[in-house]
Amino acid sequence: MKTTTVKNVLVCVLALLGLLLLSGCGQEHPFVQKTAFKDTSSIVIKFAGPVDEGRAKDISNYTVYEKPDPDIKLKISQVELSPDKRTLTLTFERELNQKQPHMISIKEINSEGRSLGSAFVSVKKLYLGYLFSVLIGAMLINNFVFSKYLGLCVFFGTSQKKSTAVGMGITFTIVMVFSAMMAWFLYQFVLKPYRLDFLQIVVFIGLVSLSVQAVDTILRKLNPVLFKAFGVYLVLVIANCIIIAVPLTLAANEYNAMESLMLALGAGVGFLIALFLMASVRERLELANVPPTYRGLPIAFVVAGLFALAFLGFSGMSIF
Amino acid sequence: MDLTLVKLALAGLAVLGCIGLFFGIGLAVAANRFAVEVNPKVEEVLDILAGAQ
Numbered sequence: 302m303k304t305t306t307v308k309n310v311l312v313c314v315l316a317l318l319g320l321l322l323l324s325g326c327g328q329e330h331p332f333v334q335k336t337a338f339k340d341t342s343s344i345v346i347k348f349a350g351p352v353d354e355g356r357a358k359d360i361s362n363y364t365v366y367e368k369p370d371p372d373i374k375l376k377i378s379q380v381e382l383s384p385d386k387r388t389l390t391l392t393f394e395r396e397l398n399q400k401q402p403h404m405i406s407i408k409e410i411n412s413e414g415r416s417l418g419s420a421f422v423s424v425k426k427l428y429l430g431y432l433f434s435v436l437i438g439a440m441l442i443n444n445f446v447f448s449k450y451l452g453l454c455v456f457f458g459t460s461q462k463k464s465t466a467v468g469m470g471i472t473f474t475i476v477m478v479f480s481a482m483m484a485w486f487l488y489q490f491v492l493k494p495y496r497l498d499f500l501q502i503v504v505f506i507g508l509v510s511l512s513v514q515a516v517d518t519i520l521r522k523l524n525p526v527l528f529k530a531f532g533v534y535l536v537l538v539i540a541n542c543i544i545i546a547v548p549l550t551l552a553a554n555e556y557n558a559m560e561s562l563m564l565a566l567g568a569g570v571g572f573l574i575a576l577f578l579m580a581s582v583r584e585r586l587e588l589a590n591v592p593p594t595y596r597g598l599p600i601a602f603v604v605a606g607l608f609a610l611a612f613l614g615f616s617g618m619s620i621f
Numbered sequence: 622m623d624l625t626l627v628k629l630a631l632a633g634l635a636v637l638g639c640i641g642l643f644f645g646i647g648l649a650v651a652a653n654r655f656a657v658e659v660n661p662k663v664e665e666v667l668d669i670l671a672g673a674q
Contacts, residue, residue, distance in 0.1 A: 487640070497633050504640065511644050515651055522655035 330420030332410055337424065341396045344405065344424055351386035353411040358382060362408045363391060367401040368423070368555075375403075399426045400619065432563050434619070435556075439567025445543045446575040447605075447612040452543040456575060457601055459534065466580035467573070472531040474569025476538045477547060480505075480512040481565035484548035485558060498552070505548040513539050543568055578608060 335347040344365070356362060358380050365375045379392040397403065402425045410417045425431055445451045459469040484505050492498055517535050520528045538544060547568045551561045582604050591600050 491636060491640070495632050495636055496629065497636055500633055500637060503637070507641070507644070511648065514648055518648070518651050518655050521657050 330407075330410075330418075330422055332412070332417050333407075333420050333422050336405070336422055338397065338399050338426055339390065342393045344391045344393075344397070344403065346389045346391070346405070346407075346422070348387050348389070348410070348412070350412050352382070352389070353413070354382055354386065356409060356411045357386075357389060364406045365391065365393070366404055367398060368404055369401060371404070432559055435560050436563040436567040439564050440571040440574065441612070442615045442618055444571045444575060444612050444615075445546065445568050446572060447609040448616065449546070450609075451546050452541045452572060453605075455537055455541045456572075456579065456605075457598065459537065460576050460579035460601075461583055463577065463580045463584060465534075466576035468531055469534040469537065470569070470573025470576045472534045473538055473541065473544075473572055474566070476509075476512055476516055476535070477544055477569040477572075478562065478565045479516065480509050480544060481547050481551065481561055481568075482558070483508050483512065485551055485556070485561040488548070488552045501549065501552055502545070505545055508548070509544050510539055543572060575608070579605065 332349050333346060334349050335345075337345050339345045360377050360380055363377055363380070365377065366373055367375070375397070376394045377391055378394045379390075381390040381392070382388070383390075391405075402423050404421065404423050407420045407422070410420055439445070443449065446453070446456050455469070455473075459465050487504060487508065488498075488501060492501060492504065513535055517528075517532070520531070520535075547565055550556075551564055554560075556564060579601070583601060586600060586604070595603070
C-alpha cells in the first residue's frame with residue numbers, strides 16, 4: 302500500500318514538472334535572454350550577445366503592443382543600448398499598463414555581422430505573482446458563483462449540509478482541473494492549428510463528460526471508500542456550468558498551461574468556498590424563525606444575494 | 622459552394638471523429654482495466670423489486 306502512495310506522489314510531481322517545462326518553452330527567440338518592465342514607461346531587453354548598434358537603435362525596428370489589443374501600437378520615444386551592447390532599453394511616450402502582458406516584435410536582430418532573424422517576445426510582470434493573481438482572481442475577486450452567477454443549480458442543490466458541500470466542492474475541483482488541462486491541450490494543439498475554434502463548445506462538453514466518466518471508473522476501482530463519499534456528486538458535476546465556463550475563458554484569453562491550471566484551481570476552490578459559506582448559513586437557517594413563504598429556496602436566494610454583495614467588496618482589487 | 626469552407630467542414634468532421642474515437646477507446650480500455658466485479662445477484666434482486674423509487 303505504502304509503495305503505491307509513494308509511486309502516486311512521484312507521478313504527480315513528474316506531471317507538474319512536465320507542465321512547468323511545457324509552459325517554459327514558449328515561442329520566445331533563443332537570442333533574447335530576458336525581458337522586463339523598468340520604471341513606469343520602459344522595457345528592458347537582454348540579449349545573449351552583443352548586437353549591432355546601427356540596427357538596434359532604429360526605432361522603426363520595434364513594434365510593441367498590449368497582448369489583448371494587437372491593433373494599438375505603443376509609441377516608442379527613445380531606444381538606448383548599454384555600452385556592452387547587450388542590454389536594450391525601450392522608453393515609451395506614455396506609461397505602460399503593466400498588468401497586461403506586452404508583445405514586442407523586433408525586426409532582424411544582427412549580432413557581429415550575422416543575422417539572427419526576427420524575434421517576437423513577450424514581457425510580463427513577475428510571472429509567479431501573475432499566476433497567483435490569476436488564482437486569487439478566479440477564487441475571490443471574480444468568484445464564479447457570486448460575481449458571474451454560474452453553477453447556481455448545483456450550488457443551491459448541494460449546499461444544505463456542510464459535509465455534502467465539502468464533498469461536492471472537492472470532487473468538483475478535481476474534475477475541473479482534470480478537464481481544464483485537457484481542454485487547454487486540445488485547444489492549443491488540435492483546434493487552433495486546424496482553425497476549428499468554432500467547435501470549442503462541442504469539444505469542451507465532450508471533454509467534461511469524458512473526464513467525469515474516467516474519474517468515475519478509476520475511482521470506483523482504486524478507492525471504493527472515496528467513491529462512496531464522492532460518487533453521488535460526480536454525476537452532478539456535468540450539470541455545472543462553471544466547468545464549461547473555465548475552458549471557454551482560458552481559450553478566449555489564450556492562457557498558457559500554468560495559467561490555465563491556476564484558473565481551474567481557483568474556480569474549483571472558489572466554488573468550494575462558496576458552497577461551504579452557503580452551507581454554514583443554511584444549517585443555521587434551519588433553526589431560525591423564517592416566515593413560511595420564505596422557507597427553503599427563497600431565503601437561500603436572499604442569502605446568496607447578500608453573499609454576492611459581500612464579494613462585491615473584492616471587485617476592482619488588484620494583486621501585484 | 623466555397624471549397625475552403627467544404628475543406629474546413631471535412632477537417633472538423635475528421636478531427637472531431639478522431640477525438641471521439643481516441644477517447645472512446647481510452648474509456649473502454651479504462652473500463653476494462655479498472656473493472657469492478659459486481660455480484661450478479663444484486664441485479665437479479667433489483668429486477669425483481671418494483672423499482673418505483
